[in-house]
Amino acid sequence: MRALRLAQAVRWYLRELTGEAEYERYCAWHRRRHPHAPLPSRRDYQVLRAHRAEVAPQGRCC
Numbered sequence: 036m037r038a039l040r041l042a043q044a045v046r047w048y049l050r051e052l053t054g055e056a057e058y059e060r061y062c063a064w065h066r067r068r069h070p071h072a073p074l075p076s077r078r079d080y081q082v083l084r085a086h087r088a089e090v091a092p093q094g095r096c097c
Contacts, residue, residue, distance in 0.1 A: 050056040062074055075083065 047056075058077055058080055061080060065072070065074055
């Protein structure tokens with residue numbers, strides 16, 4: 036049981052670290068907001084995200 040929890044925690048951490056979970060959250064949001072529009076590919080999402088970061092950069096402490 037403990038090994039399963041550890042494996043789930045590691046999986047969660049890696050998905051957050053690689054951005055996979057972020058893309059899935061975006062897809063869920065996109066499906067709710069635009070149910071009839073096609074989902075952008077992961078690559079298209081990354082390009083969109085990079086463009087938004089350049090247009091409106093957010094201040095970071097580090």
